[in-house]
Amino acid sequence: MIQTLSHYLSFTFVQYALIAGLLISLCASLLGVTLVLKRYSMIGDGLSHVAFGAMSVAAVCSLAPMAVTLPVTIIAAVILLGVNSNGKIKGDAAIAMISVGALAIGYLLMNVFTVSTNISGDVCTTLFGSTSILTLTKSDIVLCCVLAAVVILVYILFYHKIFAVTFDEGFAGATGTNTKLYNNLIAVVTAVVIVLAMNLVGALLVSALIIFPALTAMRVFKSFFSVIIGAAVISVACTLIGLLSAIVFGTPVGSTIVVTDIVVFFIFSVIGKISGRARA
Amino acid sequence: MALIECKDVSLGYEGKPIVTGLNFEVSEGDYLCIIGENGSGKSTLMKALLGQKSILSGKITFDKSLDRKEIGYLPQQTVVQKDFPACVREIVLSGCLNGCGLRPFYSAAQKRLAEDNMKKLGISDLADKCYRELSGGQQQRVLLARALCATKKLLILDEPVAGLDPVVTRSLYALIKEINENGITVIMVSHDMKASVEYASHILHIGHTPLFFGKKSEYAESDISELFTVSGGDSQ
Ligand SMILES: Nc1ncnc2c1ncn2[C@@H]1O[C@H](COP(=O)(O)OP(=O)(O)OP(=O)(O)O)[C@@H](O)[C@H]1O
Numbered sequence A: 001m002i003q004t005l006s007h008y009l010s011f012t013f014v015q016y017a018l019i020a021g022l023l024i025s026l027c028a029s030l031l032g033v034t035l036v037l038k039r040y041s042m043i044g045d046g047l048s049h050v051a052f053g054a055m056s057v058a059a060v061c062s063l064a065p066m067a068v069t070l071p072v073t074i075i076a077a078v079i080l081l082g083v084n085s086n087g088k089i090k091g092d093a094a095i096a097m098i099s100v101g102a103l104a105i106g107y108l109l110m111n112v113f114t115v116s117t118n119i120s121g122d123v124c125t126t127l128f129g130s131t132s133i134l135t136l137t138k139s140d141i142v143l144c145c146v147l148a149a150v151v152i153l154v155y156i157l158f159y160h161k162i163f164a165v166t167f168d169e170g171f172a173g174a175t176g177t178n179t180k181l182y183n184n185l186i187a188v189v190t191a192v193v194i195v196l197a198m199n200l201v202g203a204l205l206v207s208a209l210i211i212f213p214a215l216t217a218m219r220v221f222k223s224f225f226s227v228i229i230g231a232a233v234i235s236v237a238c239t240l241i242g243l244l245s246a247i248v249f250g251t252p253v254g255s256t257i258v259v260t261d262i263v264v265f266f267i268f269s270v271i272g273k274i275s276g277r278a279r280a
Numbered sequence B: 001m002a003l004i005e006c007k008d009v010s011l012g013y014e015g016k017p018i019v020t021g022l023n024f025e026v027s028e029g030d031y032l033c034i035i036g037e038n039g040s041g042k043s044t045l046m047k048a049l050l051g052q053k054s055i056l057s058g059k060i061t062f063d064k065s066l067d068r069k070e071i072g073y074l075p076q077q078t079v080v081q082k083d084f085p086a087c088v089r090e091i092v093l094s095g096c097l098n099g100c101g102l103r104p105f106y107s108a109a110q111k112r113l114a115e116d117n118m119k120k121l122g123i124s125d126l127a128d129k130c131y132r133e134l135s136g137g138q139q140q141r142v143l144l145a146r147a148l149c150a151t152k153k154l155l156i157l158d159e160p161v162a163g164l165d166p167v168v169t170r171s172l173y174a175l176i177k178e179i180n181e182n183g184i185t186v187i188m189v190s191h192d193m194k195a196s197v198e199y200a201s202h203i204l205h206i207g208h209t210p211l212f213f214g215k216k217s218e219y220a221e222s223d224i225s226e227l228f229t230v231s232g233g234d235s236q
């Protein structure tokens, strides 16, 4: 088995996939902690559907997928966040509306205008990312890596501000922190992460990549910093394991990674329960 | 020069007024206690001062020398999610954020300030504990330490002693007095009449209209204070 693995690892496209995959999952887990704690998990899910819709538009108009998906998702993120904090309109209903709408429009466009003969295959790839990470070109990988590095850098530089607006937005605002600015920053970065993560696991599974490592780390760790670090390590490890087993066993990349995340989540839940009981 | 000036301020929700005709000013170094029965609009007034809530009419003017970044605040209620992972040190330190400006990380002096404030409130030994696993009074002290970290010119406290035991309550009053004597303006909402009259320099008593505003020496002689002390005393 190790032999098969090293054989596969000698291919450059596999190496590319590994690098991009690990960076993307690192970003996703960092943002995931904030999204889960801010109760924005649903927004993440909605945004991934918007990204899918935008991707189909790009495919139909034969534009570069990233060039369309990224700005559309960012705009949607800022709007959804605004709707959510407005309170007048029901936030979750608006999110559901936009996400299902985008899904329907995306599929319709792909179905009507596509030139490819394998429509359902294309749709399946975009939704579940079957093998897309393995088919990225060198320029895609470079773009992925640059965006991921920017996300990680932004997260580190604004770490304390993100903590403050996540923990207690009211206090942060009252004492002079520009909460609106940082909420929008979080929205923009979330959109970037979602578009990136779509390449790794596909639109439908993006939220899993974002949410599971955060929830897993929260089972065991008790401080914000340790949860962040824990989520990052868990996410990277799960992606590595998932990606390698997908290559070796020929399973779909996205779902293999997510299943690994789920298994680790249950292991940590049990650890959390046991250590909680041991302390009590 | 008054630090904060309120002129004919009306406060309320959805256009319905709760308090009307508020007129008062706070000068640098004052210690203002705001008292009044439940639902009289004290917390609403605090939120209006902090710009978290718009006012119905009138005007609140801040002196130019006072920046929002120099205000420390303890809300009456802080709803923190049940499962939020955050240790005490992280929360107290987050109070220093308004002094950071564009700097991404806390300075050594800010970290020291956070440690000092934890010591002052007797929570140093809880520093690495998870916030959600503390008792109500311990949580209150953590939020107080955070408020102190954020304070540079003005400290706004909404019922700071709620949930604290008598020993901590007394030392907290002494601490606030000391902070005030170091030149920091304090605005405090309190139901503790005795302590308010003892420590404050000014008293604002609100019902649905302002009932009294002035120096505490005048307040002690006014009828309204008697009324409230007696009726307050009965209920305890
Ligand atoms: N979000 C809100 N929407 C509508 N009405 C509100 C809201 N918050 C408070 N009120 C009303 O405003 C009035 C004043 O509330 P406020 O919280 O300012 O009282 P308070 O003086 O701080 O009372 P307490 O002593 O109980 O803290 C109350 O009658 C309350 O019902």
Ligand SMILES: [Mg+2]
Pocket (backbone or CB within 6 Å): B042, B043, B044, B076, B158
């Ligand atoms: Mg109140």
